[in-house]
Amino acid sequence: MDTTLDPTVNPQTPGRAGGTPEADPSAVRRAAWAGLIGTTLEQYDFVIYGTASALIFNTLFFPNISPAAGILASFSAYAVGFLARPLGGLFFSRYGERLGRKWVLVATLMLMGGATLGIGLLPTYSQVGLLAPALLVACRFFQGFGAGAEQSGGATLLTETAQIGRRGRLAALVMTGAALGTALGAVAWIAAQLLPEEQLMSWGWRLVFISSLLVTVAAFVIRRKLTESPVFQELKEQHQVPKTPVKEIFANGKKPLFIVMFMTIGISAQSYTYQVFMASYLKNDVHVDPTFIPKVLLVGAICGGIAAYGFGRLSDRVGRKPVYISIVIALIILPVPTFLALNTGSHLLITMAMIVGFILACQGAVGVTMSYFPEIFGSRYRYAGVTLGREFASIFGGGVAPLICAALVTAFSGSWIPVAVYMIVMAVTVLIASAMAPETRDRDLTLAANATDREVTAA
Secondary structure: OOHHHOOOOOOOOOHHHOOOOOOOHHHHHHHHHHHHHHHHHHHHHHHHHHHHHHHOHHHHHOOOOOHHHHHHHHHHHHHHHHHHHHHHHHHHHHHHHHOOHHHHHHHHHHHHHHHHHHHHOOOOHHHHOOHHHHHHHHHHHHHHHHHOOHHHHHHHHHHHHOOOOOHHHHHOHHHHHHHHHHHHHHHHHHHHOOOOHHHHHHHHHHHHHHOHHHHHHHHHHHHHOOOOOHHHHHHHHOOOOOOOHHHHHHHHOHHHHHHHHHHHHHHHHHHHHHHHHHHHHHHHOOOOOOOHHHHHHHHHHHHHHHHHHHHHHHHHHHOHHHHHHHHHHHHHHOHHHHHHHHOOOOHHHHHHHHHHHHHHHHHHHHHHHHHHHHHHOOHHHHHHHHHHHHHHHHHHHHHOHHHHHHHHHHHOOOOOHHHHHHHHHHHHHHHHHHHHOOOOOOOOOOOOOOOOOHHHHOO
């Protein structure tokens, strides 16, 4: 191991007297597993819903409108989950700062798992009429409400628990978990599509959602054994836990909050364009075999999960900012060749394009932010800052991206060019925000000041 990154010898880390406190190795392992499997469940829930929105929900819940309008309606219901995320973030961030990271992560886990199970038990439009899409939207709302503090909570816990020099790779496991959730969701849909069409539409799709119960139980068992991060324990011992963390953010942390938001919006838009919209585009516009779509999502997710850890590790070596900006520049260039590859109809070229999209947009860039964003905020409201910054951004990014892309394709008679332009513009906004962000690698996480504060960046 590189001893220059060992907290026992790094001059930036004077131990508990003035630097980030160290965690027990067993606590680090439990935190890693908790972050991995919790985000697996969150992404599994979102991916199986997004895939269902692209493939079958327009028929099951919005059958009395045109296919194009049905897709728009399905993606609109999908967007409700993202609208609920900042509300969940506001609610849970208060308790994440006051009670600790652990119990919030347990609560969000149960809420997400319960909502996904509920979707699998819903009646369809043919059974209860308009009540069916109304119930679907309600379940989607609670699914998003629980997810509002999930990734941010896992990222904060892991970043605060990891040793200096290893935060990037450990926190990136959150996105490796997200990739695993995408892969499991793809496997679930691959299995469901082996059923005859009639059985898939009657009960096969329900099994996909009910299967989330298995992941929920496994994640609950692991998270119950979590210990709080050393940083939070030290704040609690020193009676520095804030009573109103959200108020403190808007009083002292507006700059890092807005930097995080604008670094997230465009990446989130590109990420969910690849994960959700592309499935609909491949089926309805490129006319590929629908059974091929989950398979390509599976391959992309596996590659993306590996890339997330790799980029996190790289950010530990060369810094968060240069790695993140390099990925964003690639995402500005990527949309046009991606659509050129998709429209060939070649399974090989489609798979290659989707792999690159998953590596860069879905897991790679976000994997770097899992340590980057917690390091930007001061210790008193780190959980709340990361949660609110990411989740408010999700409304304007991933929440509406599939809807905007579907609307653009419909409005421009099937042309992919407006979608590519939209993706490029989103990536450019991220590049601008990233240029304003400070470098945070190996920062002392016990500091109350933000990394954006002048006296900190000048030190």
